[in-house]
Amino acid sequence: MLLKLAWRNIWRNKRRSLITLAAVVFAAVMAIAMRGIQLGTYALNIRSVVELFSGYLQIQEKNYLDNPSLTSSFIIDSKILDALKSTKGVVDYAPRIYADGLISYKDNSRGAAIFGIEPEKEKNVTTFVQNINSGKFFTSDSSNQIVVGDQLLKNLDAKVGDEIVLLAQGYDGTLGNQKFKIVGTVKFGVQELESALIFMGLKSAQSLLAMGSKVNVVAIKADDLNHLEEINDQLSSKIRNSNIKILSWDKINPELEQAIQLDNVSGIFFLGILIVIVAFGILNTVLMSVIERFREFGVVLAIGMPQVTLTYLVYIETMLITFIGLVAGNIFGYAINYYFILHPIILGEELKKLYEIYHFLPQLKSTLQVSIFFNVSLSILAISLASCFYPAYKVYKLEPLKGIRHT
Amino acid sequence: MEILKAENLVKIYQDNGVPVNALMDINLTISKGEYVVIAGPSGSGKTTLLNLLGALDKPTKGKVYFETENITLKEKKELSKIRLHKLGFIFQAYNLIPVLTAIENIEFSMMLLGIPDKVRKEKALELMDELGIKELANKRPNEMSGGQQQRVAVARAIVNNPSLVLADEPTANLDSVTAGHLLDLMEQMNSEKNITFIFSSHDKQVIDRAKRLIILKDGRIENQ
Numbered sequence: 001m002l003l004k005l006a007w008r009n010i011w012r013n014k015r016r017s018l019i020t021l022a023a024v025v026f027a028a029v030m031a032i033a034m035r036g037i038q039l040g041t042y043a044l045n046i047r048s049v050v051e052l053f054s055g056y057l058q059i060q061e062k063n064y065l066d067n068p069s070l071t072s073s074f075i076i077d078s079k080i081l082d083a084l085k086s087t088k089g090v091v092d093y094a095p096r097i098y099a100d101g102l103i104s105y106k107d108n109s110r111g112a113a114i115f116g117i118e119p120e121k122e123k124n125v126t127t128f129v130q131n132i133n134s135g136k137f138f139t140s141d142s143s144n145q146i147v148v149g150d151q152l153l154k155n156l157d158a159k160v161g162d163e164i165v166l167l168a169q170g171y172d173g174t175l176g177n178q179k180f181k182i183v184g185t186v187k188f189g190v191q192e193l194e195s196a197l198i199f200m201g202l203k204s205a206q207s208l209l210a211m212g213s214k215v216n217v218v219a220i221k222a223d224d225l226n227h228l229e230e231i232n233d234q235l236s237s238k239i240r241n242s243n244i245k246i247l248s249w250d251k252i253n254p255e256l257e258q259a260i261q262l263d264n265v266s267g268i269f270f271l272g273i274l275i276v277i278v279a280f281g282i283l284n285t286v287l288m289s290v291i292e293r294f295r296e297f298g299v300v301l302a303i304g305m306p307q308v309t310l311t312y313l314v315y316i317e318t319m320l321i322t323f324i325g326l327v328a329g330n331i332f333g334y335a336i337n338y339y340f341i342l343h344p345i346i347l348g349e350e351l352k353k354l355y356e357i358y359h360f361l362p363q364l365k366s367t368l369q370v371s372i373f374f375n376v377s378l379s380i381l382a383i384s385l386a387s388c389f390y391p392a393y394k395v396y397k398l399e400p401l402k403g404i405r406h407t
Numbered sequence: 408m409e410i411l412k413a414e415n416l417v418k419i420y421q422d423n424g425v426p427v428n429a430l431m432d433i434n435l436t437i438s439k440g441e442y443v444v445i446a447g448p449s450g451s452g453k454t455t456l457l458n459l460l461g462a463l464d465k466p467t468k469g470k471v472y473f474e475t476e477n478i479t480l481k482e483k484k485e486l487s488k489i490r491l492h493k494l495g496f497i498f499q500a501y502n503l504i505p506v507l508t509a510i511e512n513i514e515f516s517m518m519l520l521g522i523p524d525k526v527r528k529e530k531a532l533e534l535m536d537e538l539g540i541k542e543l544a545n546k547r548p549n550e551m552s553g554g555q556q557q558r559v560a561v562a563r564a565i566v567n568n569p570s571l572v573l574a575d576e577p578t579a580n581l582d583s584v585t586a587g588h589l590l591d592l593m594e595q596m597n598s599e600k601n602i603t604f605i606f607s608s609h610d611k612q613v614i615d616r617a618k619r620l621i622i623l624k625d626g627r628i629e630n631q
């Protein structure tokens with residue numbers, strides 16, 4: 001009966017209840033749509049960046065992240081291979097070696113960041129192989145062929161087809177040098193990177209650097225960003241090697257993670273303001289509706305209704321409005337987010353250029369991540385409960401006689 | 408058997424810092440089954456006395472005993488229980504809950520007692536039939552006349568079989584014929600169910616039908 005009473009009380013003043021309802025719906029829709037676009041775009045950008053080079057996850061020697069040197073390397077044994085093949089969510093993996101070296105062409109010498117890779121495997125894990133600017137990418141079997149950064153080629157004053165000499169300190173401390181032919185250049189849009197990058201076949205790199213069959217990193221592509229924790233746990237439990245670490249993209253790209261966190265905080269702050277504004281709206285309506293009914297409340301208290309029950313009634317009324325508003329808000333929010341998944345917002349030229357520098361796709365896309373709907377609903381519900389506290393307290397403190405005499 | 412006893416009751420209000428003596432040294436005893444009218448001119452303290460007897464207000468001095476229990480010192484929660492279980496109230500302005508139908512208004516206090524839905528419905532209908540208002544069951548207060556609303560209010564007041572019903576100017580908003588019918592009804596409840604009634608009124612019709620009359624003047628009992 002209390003529920004029935006609360007429901008009818010809500011519709012006593014239809015206009016006021018509808019305005020409150022509209023405020024809750026508006027807050028829920030705005031929050032869901034904004035968070036959807038924010039988190040959807042983060043996911044898009046993360047995918048774009050990790051798929052360019054780092055991978056979703058990496059298997060590394062335990063010290064490699066802090067000290068990326070040749071000695072921080074490991075052999076991909078059968079245990080690691082089995083784990084990679086049997087773990088659900090692992091799309092593919094690509095082994096890599098990284099070393100510093102010196103590249104020389106005629107009188108020009110430049111510092112180089114040498115990456116030993118398997119292009120065929122990389123194609124299934126990352127997209128940088130597609131960033132070929134001129135020439136072509138070598139195949140995994142080809143030896144003595146390299147692809148260099150576009151700017152490095154210019155700095156060396158060389159061209160595709162020229163032969164260069166690479167000098168690098170090997171795993172055993174000896175200096176290795178070898179001739180390579182430039183077969184292509186890559187362009188990422190980051191000049192700093194392009195002025196040092198060298199890609200060569202994994203086997204060539206292992207030979208140049210006396211690495212044997214060791215690698216520094218295995219980059220992994222996962223089927224979904226949300227499955228990384230699960231994949232990480234599974235791989236760790238299957239590999240069980242204390243010399244090896246499995247790191248997700250946020251640990252490998254801390255700058256990206258921090259940039260997203262910063263933007264995320266500002267987004268949450270803005271949502272907080274929106275929800276607080278709605279909370280004041282709810283407080284105002286509930287307070288008005290309570291004060292208007294002081295006389296009626298006085299009567300029911302005189303009849304013997306416990307103060308606590310009457311306070312519940314005020315809460316039930318607020319919760320009913322909030323609940324209806326949240327249901328409607330979630331439905332509309334879902335529809336909006338779904339629309340922006342199908343039709344992402346394409347950014348204009350200026351922003352597009354800025355986004356491309358960071359290897360982000362120049363678009364804003366939404367997501368239907370359940371946590372958005374859950375968190376927004378919970379926040380609005382909590383703030384409604386909080387905003388109801390003062391009116392409910394007034395009711396709790398109401399004396400029957402004061403209520404009856406209220407005009 | 409004594410149901411209510413007031414001992415040296417004093418009620419002093421503060422009106423903008425000025426003390427107003429609403430009731431002075433009231434002593435009275437009411438027995439079970441009595442039909443009492445507290446009469447007196449406006450401002451004589453009728454409603455104040457009724458509120459003190461009905462545990463709606465606390466005296467400045469003195470004690471009120473309900474069924475031999477001193478209720479003046481009781482907590483809000485306990486007073487609320489006494490009002491729910493033992494007392495019934497009828498107000499001048501009927502004060503039905505506007506969003507509930509007549510039957511739901513009558514059921515309301517039973518709901519507070521935790522009586523199951525089906526039982527309270529049956530009991531409410533039975534009582535409405537007894538009071539001749541069964542046809543009003545599904546009407547809301549705004550669809551009923553003043554007299555009808557006050558009958559529903561009477562039903563609400565007596566449905567939990569209270570020991571005592573307090574009625575504050577129950578006929579003030581009714582025409583004399585309707586008021587007469589309402590008084591018939593309450594007299595009937597008094598004699599048939601042995602419910603004690605205490606009225607506060609300055610309505611001649613109510614006063615004329617009092618079985619016991621207490622007259623207040625300037626906050627003191629002039630005659631009882």
